[in-house]
Amino acid sequence: MEYCSSNPIITAADAQRLSAGKLKVIGAFNPGAAQFNGKTVLLVRVAEQFEPETGCMEIPIAKDGGVTRLKIAKDGRYDFGDPRVIAGRKGEKYLTSLSKLLVAQSDDGVNFSFTGNGIIPQGGYEAFGAEDPRITFIDGAYYITYTAVSAMGVCVALARTSDFVSFERLGIILPPDNKDAVLFPEKIGGKYYMLHRPSASEFARPEMWIAESEDLIRWGNHRRLCGVRDGWDCARIGAGPAPVKTKDGWLTVYHGADEDNRYCMGALLLDPQKPWIVRKRSEKPFMEPVNGYETDGFFGGAVFSCGMIASGDKLRIYYGAADDKICLAYADTDEITAGMSDVAGGTDN
């Protein structure tokens, strides 16, 4: 593990230059990543807020292609305790910021500039934002799985691009509440596979599942892949970037959080032919929030990767630090697999 000396490589200030003016960028983080035409492309989650006013908060909501304001008075009817969420008495909730996904590109993988293109919420299932994209190159096109948030729930949406200029939306592929979905880069045994994370459950914890498809649009045969356990990943886990094919199996980076909402990164090794079987798992996180840019910020104590570029066994890990900026770390696949232990009971369920 080595950290890029330019960290953080993208900040809210970098994205602010693109913003319409009335909205303030409070974070540029959790990017998807891909190699395209010799460049490194990031699809950056850019979160924007209206400037806070005295006595009320204005919530940005995407509607009919624009951004509307929902004024919420600080008169005791809503809870403003969480900087990310405003909760009403009847269970209704709003996000304090609206996220969109913007393309940034780079020749050297370190110095990025925004192109002005991306996935901009128009309303509907994205009324509260589009978040945390993962990009997977499949059969000549780039597929983006991302989180679409609205009063209808937290859904997994799919989009496709071949040029990072225009993006085609392909609908909601998993109903609420679900997030952290990522596609495998190729068919395995004749089927496409996707990791996903059902979020809220009466009986279960937020854990990783796997599903299969023949067309990337319709998904079935959902199976629980991997659960939480005592320690650093006891509260919730979810897939990170697209799994990387290695000689031993599918190297799958994931995030885990503990009861204090400290987000670290670990990895799984999934069976090469049967990706619904976990063969190995990190005992300890290979990455923890330790640097100042990870411990301090909008949501301090978080490293969270949605994008990774593999060249042979060299990995460039792009990640959100403290939910407000983007950093880069370098690792070898061997470094990550060295910290893994065999998983008992990795049965063919």
Add this chain to the structure above:
Amino acid sequence: MEYCSSNPIITAADAQRLSAGKLKVIGAFNPGAAQFNGKTVLLVRVAEQFEPETGCMEIPIAKDGGVTRLKIAKDGRYDFGDPRVIAGRKGEKYLTSLSKLLVAQSDDGVNFSFTGNGIIPQGGYEAFGAEDPRITFIDGAYYITYTAVSAMGVCVALARTSDFVSFERLGIILPPDNKDAVLFPEKIGGKYYMLHRPSASEFARPEMWIAESEDLIRWGNHRRLCGVRDGWDCARIGAGPAPVKTKDGWLTVYHGADEDNRYCMGALLLDPQKPWIVRKRSEKPFMEPVNGYETDGFFGGAVFSCGMIASGDKLRIYYGAADDKICLAYADTDEITAGMSDVAGGTDN
């Protein structure tokens, strides 16, 4: 609306005769229904419990094809307040009963006898039970959508039968938490459709969604169909039996519950060609828990239908009453549609 004079037509005592002995049947309710070989077939949810012991409760859990006991002491570490659920301090939950799905058949539609066949939880995703089946006859086979409950969550499972003797499991078609799923009886515009109900959400209420498929196994293009509203269906709604084709559209019976968990039945009329559009909706429930067998029981104040047989415009509605017995009501489609109002904003989303 007319109630069958033999109500309730099936009780826990009827199912007890089939039970292994050590387990006590506490409910026979919420059946799916179909016409098969000139008979009416019900797939009955039969809930069983171990006899309560002093100082502890024994939870029945399906495992390796049998039923195991999980002993939980009444020593303050668990909450026994809800007769249906036991909740631990760390959020872990168990059902106090284990449900299986048993076939009962009848020549006259009123007097039923159990055949001994059905869907019996073997463990895995059904470790805590198989519940609330809906049967849809499609392309020469009977498809059963049902709720599979385990510590992995509340999932929608699919099974198929052509004889109501052997049942083929086709996997988990919707990840947790989701229930109240039902298939339409035919393709519409070249696609299969399913109604479903994502249960738990950070931002949304438990509402009805619709998805599409080409093979009944893999599902996509999930869309929110219909929400809760003030009144009798303010807390949660979910589809009932398979939608019935009428000249005006798809007549879809659904259940709605209020904040007091009083379960009533209403109906939607969905567009004939675009079933993701609600054209009409019941203002008031067409069925409410008013009879003694509906107001009193394991969970009093509930009418809940998963099975309905249509012959022309005559409907036989089989339903669970108070979560422990099965009743039958007769209605004309006109009676139900007469109580409906146009839905504003039924847009092509």
